[in-house]
Amino acid sequence: MKGLRETFAHDTWVMPYLRKYKGLLILVLFLGFMTFFSGGALMFNSGYLISEAARQPSSIIYIYVPVVLARAFGIARPTFRYIERLTSHNWVLKIVSDFRKKLYQTVERKASAIQRSHQTGDILSILADDIDHIENLYLRTVFPMVIGWLLYLFIVIGVGSLNWVVGLLMLLLLGIIVIVLPLASVATNGVREYRQHQIQHEFYTNLTDEVLGLGDWLISGRYDDFINLQKKPIKQIAQLRKKDHYFQWWRSFFVQFVVLLTTITLLIWAANSFTATKSLANWVAAFALAIFPAVSPFLNMSQGLSEWPVYRRSIERVNQLDRDQPAKVDQNQLEGHFKELKIANVTFKYPDGDRNIVNDISMTIHPGEKVALLGPSGTGKSTFLKLLVGDLIPNDGQILANGKDVSSLQKVRSSLFGILDQQPYLFDTTVMNNVRLGNTNATDDEIKDAIAAVGLKDLIESLPDQYNTEVQETGKRFSGGERQRLSLARILLQDAPIIILDEPTVSLDPITEKKLLDQVFDLLHNKTIIWVTHHLAGIAHVDQVRFLENGHFDMQGTPQELYQQEPRFRQLYDLDRGK
Incomplete structure (x- = not known):
């Protein structure tokens, strides 16, 4: 309950729309209750009708009313169901329409702040998953839970009004289904649901970044590595889903077992209470059969609540968008000429990540220095560049240009950084x-x-x-x-004094690549260059090389030093030269 209160304490996405469409919500819940009430009433009436007909009454008049009621409840159940489906989906679509409008307005209004705290895959995940999760929160959790509770109270009060001891037994037996099992589902299966969502979200984010650099994987001959990298999260999700299916099977079996105990309890009570005369005996089957239509909503309660951790995370994520405010910093001028770019103990992790993308990195870059930053896709090179230019703010550490934080230099960033990336955009x-x-x-x-x-x-x-x-x-x-x-x-x-080369030759053939790199380093010989690359063609142009892997520098030094001291570097260098 504490977690529930915390989730909705400052919520601006879910509760406002519940209040806005509360009239329609009440109608949906009423129609849902009437659907299952009609099903229970149909079974109750049918039990009586079958028992009465089995006695072979002397006149049709004895079963005329139950026959009419059977028709009435038989028509009422699908009718209520159809109207409830139309109404509930209309209600949800109204809310989702408002959600999407608000999301687009939020992204538009705070694009800069959102870009600083979220990866591209993050935004896609919010657009594709989180809004759908909140939609499912109503359809698969709120509606089944409320309707199940209404049925639970109706059954307990109805039976309790006839016999308080049996009513207490109904309270306990059905309480296992509507209270104990949902809580157990959250505690066990809910954790798996949440973990599955985490893996899926990370997969979504990483795959987005990796696909954008797919050409690099192919050029570097690491196609199999790319495929194997995608298989790991897929296998993890498959294993979690397998466990989820086992859990659901056993949970359904246990619900059916509890319903069986409930039915036996009602049979024993009805047999003792309604067998004084033959006409009273007709009610025995009626009470026993009436419980079966409630099985479906009771099953939905456990499944719906087990998905709450996923829905909760989605609610927190979309609410976080409203709280993401651009950092208010003084827009200082870069005084004098560029003297030094200092990266001091920088650590960064995305809000939804479980690992540091950049982990305690330090280095100093001086005017005119040429630095190559190498590493496979997904190791944090793009994130590191975003930190360098101030698009992202480190969780720890600082990035300083002439002693000033780069995040405070955004209005004069173009006078500090020039960027040549993979796909330079040319306008029409x-x-x-x-x-x-x-x-x-x-x-x-x-x-x-x-x-x-x-x-x-x-x-x-x-x-x-x-x-x-x-x-x-x-x-x-x-x-x-x-x-x-x-x-x-x-x-x-x-x-600009600092030029960032973000794999500018990745889509070029080797001859064109060499000509372009020679030309770039020749024309920019007096500039500070930070060059991100996957391979070592043209590495002789730089003063120092840094290998970024698992968030930190794995190898560093001049190209000559690394060739002599590092077998891995020597192998990659010879491979790029065709040896």
Whole structure:
């Protein structure tokens, strides 16, 4: 109960909509109760009718009323069920519509803050899973629980009004189903449900990042490693689901066993209470059969409550979006020239993660230094870059540029960092306009000089519209190497002291890759470069190499030192050179 209160103490997603549509909610619960009440009444009436008909009454009048009631309850049950389904889904769809609208507005309003605290896969998980989980909270937990409790109270009070001892037995026997089993389900199967959701969420997040770098896996010849990496969480989920199925089978068996005990109890009581005359004996079967329609809602109660830990986590996650406020920091200027980038004991873990993506990393980068950051996909390289530029805030430690936290330099970030990544985005406008994005104050001559510096002058001037050529959406008018050179021209115009190369050659052939890397390091020889890569082609251009694995630096040193001292580095280097 404490956890329930904490979940809804500051809730802005679930409780407000319960109050907003409370009238419709009451109608749904009433219709749900009437569905099972009609089923129980049909069985109760049928038990009486069969017993009375078996006595072969002298006139049809003796069974006329039960026959009519059998028709009435037989029609009422599917009718109530149909209306209840329509009403409940209408109610849920209204709420989910409001949820999605609120979610999109939240993401739009706080895009910067959300980007800092969530991975791409995180946002996809919220969009794809959490809203559906909250929808299922009503359909699979709230509705069955409330309807089951109403039936429980109705049965206990109804039987207790006839015989308080039997009513007490009903209270105890059915209490096992509606109280003990749901709590046991949360304590055992609920933990598995939550763990399954955790694995699925991590799988969703990691797979998103890995698919974005799928080309790297293929190029590095690690396709089998990529496939095996996906098999592990799938096997874990399969094992948990297998255990879940076993638990559900035994739980259903136990519910049926308790219902059997309840039926026997009602039979013994009815046999002792309603056998004084032949006409009274007709009620024995009626009481015994009436309990069976309640089996379904009682089973749904345990299953619905066992899923509560998953729903609770989803509620907490969407509520966290409302509490994610952008960090208010002083937007200081970077005083003077760039002197030092210091990473001091930086540790970072995503809010929903169970491990540190970056774990107590420290290093210092000086002006003009060239650093290569290597490691397989999923080891934290992209996260580390986000920490460097201030998109993410470390849980511990600091990242300082000239002694100032990079998170306080976001308004002047473009004067500190230039980024050349895997897929440089070119807009559907002219070559001139695309390159001008590096420095909107640059003159046409400065832009042409930047384009000439990256070796595209002859190509551009050979086109009919020359510098006014439309590059088309994402730059598909040009090849991959040409798109990277246009992006490099932007960086030359930007003239930032620190350049981040986020695997800019990953989609290029080896010849184009070598030419582009030679050109990049030649043009940016006076810049500080942080180069993220999967393999060692062009590694001779850098001053130091850092291998990032499991959140920390596994190997570090100059390329020459590592080649001599580290067999693993030597093997990778020779492999990239074709030896």
